[in-house]
Amino acid sequence: MTNKEQILHTALRLFAEQGYDRTPTSQIAREAGVSEGLIFRHYGNKAGLLAAILGAGKAQVDESMQPYARDLDPRAAIAQHIRESIRLVREHRPFWRLVHQMRHQAAVQQAAEPEIDHFHRDIATRLSANFRRLGAAQPELEALLLFAQIDGITLQYLEAPDSYPLDAMQHFLIQKYHDEPFLDQP
Numbered sequence: 001m002t003n004k005e006q007i008l009h010t011a012l013r014l015f016a017e018q019g020y021d022r023t024p025t026s027q028i029a030r031e032a033g034v035s036e037g038l039i040f041r042h043y044g045n046k047a048g049l050l051a052a053i054l055g056a057g058k059a060q061v062d063e064s065m066q067p068y069a070r071d072l073d074p075r076a077a078i079a080q081h082i083r084e085s086i087r088l089v090r091e092h093r094p095f096w097r098l099v100h101q102m103r104h105q106a107a108v109q110q111a112a113e114p115e116i117d118h119f120h121r122d123i124a125t126r127l128s129a130n131f132r133r134l135g136a137a138q139p140e141l142e143a144l145l146l147f148a149q150i151d152g153i154t155l156q157y158l159e160a161p162d163s164y165p166l167d168a169m170q171h172f173l174i175q176k177y178h179d180e181p182f183l184d185q186p
Contacts, residue, residue, distance in 0.1 A: 003032070003034050003038060003042075004042045006032045006033065006034065007028065007029075007032045007034060007038065007039055007042060007043070007049070008049065008052055008053060008056070009032075010028050010031050010032040011023070011028045011032075011046075011049045011050075011053065012053050012095065012098050012099075012102075013098060014027060014028055014031065015049075015050070015053070015098070015102050015105075015108070016097075016098035016099075016101040016102050019105050019107065020046075020050060020102065020105055020107045020108045020111065021105070021106075021107035023046075025039050025040075025045075025046050025049075028049070047111055050108065050111055050112055051112070051115065053099070053102075054099075054112055054115055054116070054119075056095070057095070057096075057099050058119055060088045060092065060095075061085075061088075061119075061123065063084065063088065064081055064084035064085040064088055065081060065123065065126055066084070067080035067081050067084065068081065068126045068127070068129070068130050074130050074131070074133040074134040075134065075177060075178055077130055078130065078146065078174075078177045079174045079177065079178065082150065082170060082173050082174050082177075083170065083174070085150050085154070086153075086166060086170045089154050089157060089158070090157075090166065093157075093158065093161060096154060096158060097158045100154070100155055100158055103116075120147075123143075123147055124140065124143050124144060124147065126143075127142075127143030127144075127146055127147060128140045128142075128143040130143075131143055131146075146177070149173060150173075153166070153169050153170075153173070156169075157169075
C-alpha cells in the first residue's frame with residue numbers, strides 16, 4: 001500500500017471510529033506512519049481527505065451503475081445493477097461499513113452535503129430513466145425504492161455479515177424486479 005493509500009485508509013477508519021470532527025490530521029499522520037505534511041501534500045486538508053473517501057465510494061457506485069449505460073433490456077440492467085452492488089459490498093465490506101458509519105455523523109454531512117446530494121440525485125436520475133424505459137407509472141418513486149432497498153440490504157449485511165442471507169436477498173430482489181407487473185403500464 002502506498003503512503004497515499006495508507007493515509008486514506010487510516011483516515012477512513014479514524015473518521016468512522018471517532019468522528020470526522022474529532023479526528024485531527026496529526027493523529028491520522030501518526031497512525032498512518034507518515035508526516036502530517038504528506039497528508040496536506042496529497043489531500044490539501046482534512047476536507048480533502050473526506051472528499052477522497054467519498055470519491056472512492058462514488059467510483060464504486062458508478063461501477064455498479066454501468067448496466068444502465070449499456071444498451072440492455074431495462075429489467076436486465078436492474079438485475080445486473082443489483083448483482084454489481086452486492087459484489088462491491090461483499091468485496092469491500094470494511095470500506096462500506098465505515099462509509100455507512102460516517103454518513104451518520106453531522107460533521108460529515110455538513111462538510112460533504114453538496115457532494116452527497118449531487119451524488120444521490122445522479123443515482124436517482126439514472127434509475128428513473130431506466131424505470132421510464134420500463135414504462136413505470138411513477139419512475140422517480142420506483143428509482144427511490146430500488147435505491148432504498150439496495151441501501152437497506154447493504155446496511156443489514158454490514159451489521160451481521162455472517163448471518164445475513166445476502167445471496168438469498170440478491171436473488172429475491174432480482175426476481176422481484178424481473179416478475180413485477182406493476183412496472184409496466186397497461
